[in-house]
Amino acid sequence: MVAWKVAESLERLLAQLNALAPHRSKASDGSIGDAAHASRDSDHNPWLVLNDQPLVTARDFTHDPASGLDCATLANDLWWNKDERIKYVIWNRRIMSGAGGPSPWLWRNYNGTNPHTKHLHLSVVADARCRSARAWILDGATSSVSGPAGLPQLEEGDSGPAVLHLQRFLKRYAPSYAGQLVADGEYGPHTIAAVSEYQKRLGLPVVGRVGPRTNAALWQAGYRG
Numbered sequence: 001m002v003a004w005k006v007a008e009s010l011e012r013l014l015a016q017l018n019a020l021a022p023h024r025s026k027a028s029d030g031s032i033g034d035a036a037h038a039s040r041d042s043d044h045n046p047w048l049v050l051n052d053q054p055l056v057t058a059r060d061f062t063h064d065p066a067s068g069l070d071c072a073t074l075a076n077d078l079w080w081n082k083d084e085r086i087k088y089v090i091w092n093r094r095i096m097s098g099a100g101g102p103s104p105w106l107w108r109n110y111n112g113t114n115p116h117t118k119h120l121h122l123s124v125v126a127d128a129r130c131r132s133a134r135a136w137i138l139d140g141a142t143s144s145v146s147g148p149a150g151l152p153q154l155e156e157g158d159s160g161p162a163v164l165h166l167q168r169f170l171k172r173y174a175p176s177y178a179g180q181l182v183a184d185g186e187y188g189p190h191t192i193a194a195v196s197e198y199q200k201r202l203g204l205p206v207v208g209r210v211g212p213r214t215n216a217a218l219w220q221a222g223y224r225g
């Protein structure tokens with residue numbers, strides 16, 4: 001009987017996050033399932049066998065923003081980069097499937113008993129790709145913006161990369177808000193409309209420009225500029 005191991009892709013991500021946040025809490029980290037986890041979350045068990053190697057294809061990463069691992073950022077990075085090794089991600093009452101799952105790359109409500117507010121769950125695909133130890137792209141985790149106050153304030157007439165990043169975020173992270181929005185780096189009528197819709201849904205003053213309160217909400221959603 002060959003001993004189980006955690007899929008190499010997950011071990012690589014763990015190593016990257018530990019390097020980025022060496023003092024982070026690991027209180028809610030986990031790979032192999034305990035009894036409670038096993039009953040609800042089978043990817044924590046070594047049910048996948050590739051070339052006689054039993055593999056665990058899920059890991060939990062503890063949310064510890066004070067020590068450098070903000071799972072909202074991590075979730076946004078995973079969404080943004082759409083790595084083919086992702087089967088699904090659960091974070092903060094939402095679930096997102098990878099390319100092979102239902103509604104790929106869209107965050108959907110997650111109503112499981114554990115809301116996943118203390119850790120992010122990542123399952124990787126059940127094929128050879130999960131054994132790739134290629135580095136994960138973690139733009140946000142290495143962003144120099146350290147809080148919502150560091151995000152740019154934007155309004156009609158602004159243009160450039162900051163507007164482009166905002167548009168991409170609104171389009172792809174929350175497509176229902178984005179309407180006709182084209183990511184062109186120009187803060188025009190469609191950007192105003194998308195920002196207004198975002199503000200309306202969040203109960204913020206609907207002003208169509210991005211100031212501190214909207215940046216705080218965007219930050220909460222994982223946006224890092």
Ligand SMILES: [Zn+2]
Binds near residue numbers: 058060
């Ligand atoms: Zn889990």
